Amino acid sequence: MSRRTRLAAMLAVIGPGLLAGLSDDDPPGITTYSILGASHGYELLWVLSASTLALIVFHELGARMGIVTGQGLIGLVRERYGVRWTAVALIALLGANVGTLCGQFAGIAAALGLAGIPRGIGVPAAAIGVSTLVLRGSFQRVEHLLLALSSVFVAYVIAAVLAHPDWGAAARGLVVPTPPGSRAAALACVATIGTTLAPWGLAFIQSYVVDKRLRVKDLRLERVDVILGALLTGVIGAFVVIACAATLNVRGVQINDARDAAQALKPLAGSFASALFGVGLLGAGILAASVLPLSTAYSVTDAAGAEAQLDDRPAEARLFYASFIGIVAVAVAVVCIPGAPLIPILFGSQALNAVLLIPLIMFMRALARDRSVMGEFVLGRSGSITTGVTIVLISASVIATFVLTVA
Amino acid sequence: MHPEGDLAATRLRLTDLAGATVAGPGGERLGRVADVLVVLSGEHPSVSALLIRPSGGARRARLRVPLSMVGELDPGGVVLGDLPPDGADMRPDEVALVRDVLDVQIVDVDRRRVARVGEVVLAWAGDELHVVAVDAGWRAILRRLGLRRLADRADRDAIDWAALHVASGRAHALQLAQPSAAVRRLDGAGLAELVARIPRASGAELLRDLPADRASVALATVDPDLGADLVEALPLARATELLEAMPEDEAADALRATGDERRGAVLRALGPIRGPRLHRAIGVLRPHGRDEPRRPRRYWNVLRGHAQLRGRGR
Numbered sequence A: 001m002s003r004r005t006r007l008a009a010m011l012a013v014i015g016p017g018l019l020a021g022l023s024d025d026d027p028p029g030i031t032t033y034s035i036l037g038a039s040h041g042y043e044l045l046w047v048l049s050a051s052t053l054a055l056i057v058f059h060e061l062g063a064r065m066g067i068v069t070g071q072g073l074i075g076l077v078r079e080r081y082g083v084r085w086t087a088v089a090l091i092a093l094l095g096a097n098v099g100t101l102c103g104q105f106a107g108i109a110a111a112l113g114l115a116g117i118p119r120g121i122g123v124p125a126a127a128i129g130v131s132t133l134v135l136r137g138s139f140q141r142v143e144h145l146l147l148a149l150s151s152v153f154v155a156y157v158i159a160a161v162l163a164h165p166d167w168g169a170a171a172r173g174l175v176v177p178t179p180p181g182s183r184a185a186a187l188a189c190v191a192t193i194g195t196t197l198a199p200w201g202l203a204f205i206q207s208y209v210v211d212k213r214l215r216v217k218d219l220r221l222e223r224v225d226v227i228l229g230a231l232l233t234g235v236i237g238a239f240v241v242i243a244c245a246a247t248l249n250v251r252g253v254q255i256n257d258a259r260d261a262a263q264a265l266k267p268l269a270g271s272f273a274s275a276l277f278g279v280g281l282l283g284a285g286i287l288a289a290s291v292l293p294l295s296t297a298y299s300v301t302d303a304a305g306a307e308a309q310l311d312d313r314p315a316e317a318r319l320f321y322a323s324f325i326g327i328v329a330v331a332v333a334v335v336c337i338p339g340a341p342l343i344p345i346l347f348g349s350q351a352l353n354a355v356l357l358i359p360l361i362m363f364m365r366a367l368a369r370d371r372s373v374m375g376e377f378v379l380g381r382s383g384s385i386t387t388g389v390t391i392v393l394i395s396a397s398v399i400a401t402f403v404l405t406v407a
Numbered sequence B: 001m002h003p004e005g006d007l008a009a010t011r012l013r014l015t016d017l018a019g020a021t022v023a024g025p026g027g028e029r030l031g032r033v034a035d036v037l038v039v040l041s042g043e044h045p046s047v048s049a050l051l052i053r054p055s056g057g058a059r060r061a062r063l064r065v066p067l068s069m070v071g072e073l074d075p076g077g078v079v080l081g082d083l084p085p086d087g088a089d090m091r092p093d094e095v096a097l098v099r100d101v102l103d104v105q106i107v108d109v110d111r112r113r114v115a116r117v118g119e120v121v122l123a124w125a126g127d128e129l130h131v132v133a134v135d136a137g138w139r140a141i142l143r144r145l146g147l148r149r150l151a152d153r154a155d156r157d158a159i160d161w162a163a164l165h166v167a168s169g170r171a172h173a174l175q176l177a178q179p180s181a182a183v184r185r186l187d188g189a190g191l192a193e194l195v196a197r198i199p200r201a202s203g204a205e206l207l208r209d210l211p212a213d214r215a216s217v218a219l220a221t222v223d224p225d226l227g228a229d230l231v232e233a234l235p236l237a238r239a240t241e242l243l244e245a246m247p248e249d250e251a252a253d254a255l256r257a258t259g260d261e262r263r264g265a266v267l268r269a270l271g272p273i274r275g276p277r278l279h280r281a282i283g284v285l286r287p288h289g290r291d292e293p294r295r296p297r298r299y300w301n302v303l304r305g306h307a308q309l310r311g312r313g314r
Helices: A003-013 A015-020 A027-040 A047-068 A071-114 A118-134 A140-162 A167-175 A182-198 A200-210 A218-245 A256-302 A305-311 A315-335 A342-368 A369-377 A381-407 B098-099 B138-144 B150-151 B168-177 B188-195 B198-208 B214-221 B222-231 B236-245 B248-256 B260-269 B274-287 B297-306
Strands: B011-013 B019-023 B029-039 B046-054 B063-066 B070-074 B077-080 B094-096 B105-108 B113-116 B119-125 B128-135 B157-160 B165-168
Touching: A003 B019, A027 A047, A027 A071, A027 A182, A027 A218, A027 A256, A027 A342, A027 B098, A047 A071, A047 A167, A047 A182, A047 A200, A047 A342, A047 A369, A071 A256, A071 A315, A071 A342, A118 A315, A140 A218, A167 B019, A167 B063, A182 A218, A182 A342, A200 A256, A200 A342, A218 A256, A218 B236, A256 A315, A256 A342, A305 B077, A305 B168, A305 B274, A342 A369, A342 A381, A381 B274, B019 B094, B019 B098, B019 B214, B029 B098, B094 B098, B094 B119, B094 B168, B098 B248, B105 B128, B119 B138, B128 B168, B138 B150, B138 B168, B150 B236, B168 B198, B198 B214, B198 B222, B198 B236, B214 B222, B214 B236, B214 B248, B222 B236, B222 B260, B236 B260, B248 B260, B248 B274, B260 B274
Parallel strands: B019 B077
Antiparallel strands: B011 B119, B019 B029, B029 B046, B029 B094, B046 B063, B046 B128, B070 B077, B105 B113, B105 B165, B119 B128, B128 B157
């Protein structure tokens, strides 16, 4: 292949991994990484490195399963393990998605709060606006605007450099695993895992690959796509942590609201830091609040088996609409509870993600190891070991944190 | 046989039968029903045997018991009239209903939609136990979740076995080989619609095995991206045969999106007149084939405003 056609082939395949990976740079993700840096400095950066590796492993697996089977994750669980296990998987996914969508709306609320708009007005308005745009098919009008707004978070890379961080400590933190020393640190680790390897990202990448109708021969390029997406999210996440460590942690600032978190952008934006942060939060929040309910609605209809009927059966389309609107309504209601603390919602939802992630990746591993599902693309010995070890490590950190928190 | 209506005394649900205890002729407990095997032939194929998971045996051990050796068969328990020989396994022409049909996607050929099997309904006719229908509605799902009260209020969505096609796997392959297969009743347009909705490999197999006149209409009708995928997935000779029978414009559209290697092979195989003509039709417009980004359908369509989520009604 000439270089030009290779580039073209790459562009044709690219997308799912990049999108799913980048979806971690949403308000809950940025908040979690900010807390990791502000409260614990460079010390726990290795959790982010490890989570990024896990992200590569499981997104590759999701993409491979989508390409080989032509089915979404929940549909495969139903086909292979029946309705009871499907209920387990779907409840885990729904729980995680509701939590994360609460996080998105909490991010929108925090951004609006920076501009002085009360969330009781702003959040329902944003939810109605987003749902209308997506369900009526006018999303494209704002898509580029939202993408541009959320790309503001790339500013963290510059802010981190300008803040003169301790690069040696950062490098050490990235590769040397230091065990978390406190309850709060353990919780930050778990939330970092949960936001990086978000459950909805797993369901999304598989259905998006199916949707894009990628083929087995696209698998090699799709792997590149997955790795790029994961690295990009890991790199941006790392710079968020570094920026916060170099600005907030050194001064002993804890993140209690969006204004605190925004301070990390001060070296770049000065007095405009809050505005820059707010704009990014709003754009990324709305973008994620559009795609996440859509992905959830597809998972629900997939479980019921009606996935492809959306075009022509109003009764089944009702299920799709009900799921979409239902999850949005729950999230809006939670965030609009007067006095509901936004930062704990943003952060806590990601810790919840890590818990609910475990059954989902266990299903993924079991399906991927099943030759009757995957044929020649079945997960081999080294893949089985890698995914198995990852699951054990994540479970161990969740259990340890739970014990620490309760004890 | 009508699939609607209440479950009569002669009917059995697959999920009630699966897991039922199995006793030997003397009442000794042998194991549980692991699966129900059918040989696909005719409109409502009949059950040939049960697959038993012997109690105390290895996890994967299975024993095939022909239906003729079964004395009593109901959800409360299965009693064998005879002991089967050891080591008997399922035959290559048999479909295992739990493994290959239950919870698998199917196509309702008459109503042209995709659904997932929530229940398989069996019915006695004399000594033979037939597969008559599946239930793809909420009732079956809720019932299997143990939510009987909700299930009683939910809708049943019965699809006659004679009108459905399993979308993938072993049941798909064996069904397709049947002269009475439901998909054989579809015209080209119906076939196109179906092929667009099932996994690509299954779709290619339909176009490979069904009559060429309808298959070529279907290939000409699906969108060019899918057409190109099918051209690549089909055996070269069959792809060439179908493209030969297609109108030139549609053939050019499909080939334009096809990968370089397969397109070259098809053009060479197409013969001295059609080949160069198609080559010109494709070449003028875009020499490099699949250069456009592949677009996701569901997310893309919804987010791009091409969504047709609202009921189209038929």
